[in-house]
């Protein structure tokens with residue numbers, strides 16, 4: 001049996017998550033078992049990505065926004081995605097929506113969280129329910145201070161590719177001192193239906209926010225730059241973009257599926273005296289590695305400030 005999932009603040013990420021889950025509910029998309037392409041694991045750390053869970057997925061979604069105009073746009077967005085599950089869109093009706101729901105996904109901007117969670121009647125509406133926050137920089141203890149003790153609070157950090165079920169989501173583990181029983185199966189089922197999902201301690205969340213949360217934007221800069229180089233050398237724009245995107249996807253999949261270290265992949269491409277080493281040295285002259293790594297560092301530092309505004 002399904003349940004009702006309420007998305008509070010259904011913008012870019014709310015739409016990405018609902019769209020991904022809706023797509024996973026289509027009969028032809030339901031995994032009959034772990035597909036090698038999806039679940040072959042690369043395990044640089046101690047644990048593998050999460051594979052399976054028994055809980056069901058939501059069968060009803062309530063998407064909440066503040067403005068009527070946004071609500072009208074969302075209705076169009078979701079009516080285009082024909083699915084067995086229903087999506088109801090509400091503007092300015094957060095408390096009512098939470099009252100009708102079993103699980104609540106908080107997807108608003110970090111600075112709006114306290115406003116929404118302090119709405120009159122919200123504490124009561126959230127009593128005993130699971131609240132999953134995807135907000136950058138807002139800690140679990142901040143969130144817990146805004147709800148009643150019976151509300152189960154957990155953080156998740158997904159990314160935009162959840163929309164096409166190629167997301168990466170990190171879910172916070174609970175401190176061992178916390179006896180609260182958060183339903184891990186429900187969280188796993190939602191996020192593993194729209195990509196990879198892994199548990200990590202909350203102390204890593206700002207870094208995860210920068211690396212996989214913001215990561216699609218960083219990857220797109222590299223993607224665009226590769227395509228621009230092709231265009232500079234006379235390739236038509238569309239083909240240059242296709243070549244760049246498929247090449248990045250191929251390299252990423254070799255790392256994820258075959259567990260090949262990126263350095264090994266790079267060395268295999270690099271013929272002595274060939275063109276690849278010429279290009280690699282130019283990248284190294286431009287300090288591309290430290291620039292990219294520093295971008296993650298700076299984004300992590302910025303993420304840690306987002307809950308303090």
Ligand SMILES: NC(=O)C1=CN([C@@H]2O[C@H](COP(=O)(O)OP(=O)(O)OC[C@H]3O[C@@H](n4cnc5c(N)ncnc54)[C@H](OP(=O)(O)O)[C@@H]3O)[C@@H](O)[C@H]2O)C=CC1
Pocket residue numbers: 008009010011012013014064065066067068070071092094107108109110112115116134135136157158159160213214
């Ligand atoms: N964008 C990304 O790639 C990622 C974002 N995140 C996190 O996800 C969260 C959302 O980001 P994103 O989706 O980009 O943001 P958006 O601005 O796209 O979405 C925010 C939504 O919140 C709604 N909203 C604003 N005020 C209220 C309110 N009082 N009640 C109900 N809804 C309200 C807005 O609706 P309206 O227009 O009607 O005001 C809007 O639809 C952020 O906290 C961010 O840190 C995490 C991972 C990745």
Ligand SMILES: O=C(O)[C@@H]1CCC=N1
Pocket residue numbers: 136209210213214
């Ligand atoms: O830029 C941001 O703050 C959000 C968090 C991760 C991706 N987007």
